Amino acid sequence: METKAFREFAPAKINLCLHVTGQRADGYHLLDSLVVFARDAGDWINVEPGDNLSLTVTGPRGAGLSAGDDNLVLRAARRFASPKGARITLEKHLPTASGIGGGSSDAAATLRALSRLWAMPLPEVADVLKLGADVPVCLNPSALRMQGVGEGLTAVNLPPVWAVLANPGVAIPTPQVFAKLTQKANAPLPDTLPPLPDAAALAQFLAATRNDLQAPAIALAPVIAEALQALAAQPKALIARMSGSGATCFGLFPDPSAATAAAKQLSQSHPDWWIAPTLLAPPSLV
Structure with missing residues (x-):
């Protein structure tokens, strides 16, 4: 008899x-953010039937991660109205506490996988939001505008764009970054986004926007400034910025060859950093 098993990609946010x-x-905190997802940089969630809920953590970045009841993956599984048994495996590839929604994307992928395994509808958004502000946006990994505390999600028309992700090897807890933020009431994004047909137009628009957490994060981990400078210095780099609460930064590039070359150079000059070239676009979910 064939055993049902499902595998879900948990892309970097x-x-x-x-x-x-x-x-x-x-x-x-109230936010206004444009969110996209990496097509080929992320974790994987595997689920299959089990007598109870259990979690195993594997992968090159899985060492030291707890598989106990407080893991966000198991907390997500318990958000279903009547959770059943399942053996869950988290295959960890993304650095932790890095501003690219690894844990939130893992939780969202778990919800998608268990919904398929158990043939049950996803939990209500209000219940998903209790897992963290980034979990609802990760449920549908596409180009989205996220507002409020994470519950306001609007699809936006953004072009696919090549990027290089760079994490300089420091983990920064999000609460510490917000605690460093002195100004909490800042201007939102424009009500209506302009047409953004390509990477150059997107980068030009982003130059007039901000990551209000970037300066507080640099104050906690000055190496973030080094990562931003290294990305901005790469040939054909369109813009460099920190993602989320850090410490992962990204550089946008006009084509895959420029992104690949930049990733190679950065990996050579900073072998201790996590470097990943990727396409920022809705991922092909397997």
């Missing part, structure tokens, strides 16, 4: 810009 526009009385 990239905040092309991130405006912090306020803070609610309960402490949650």
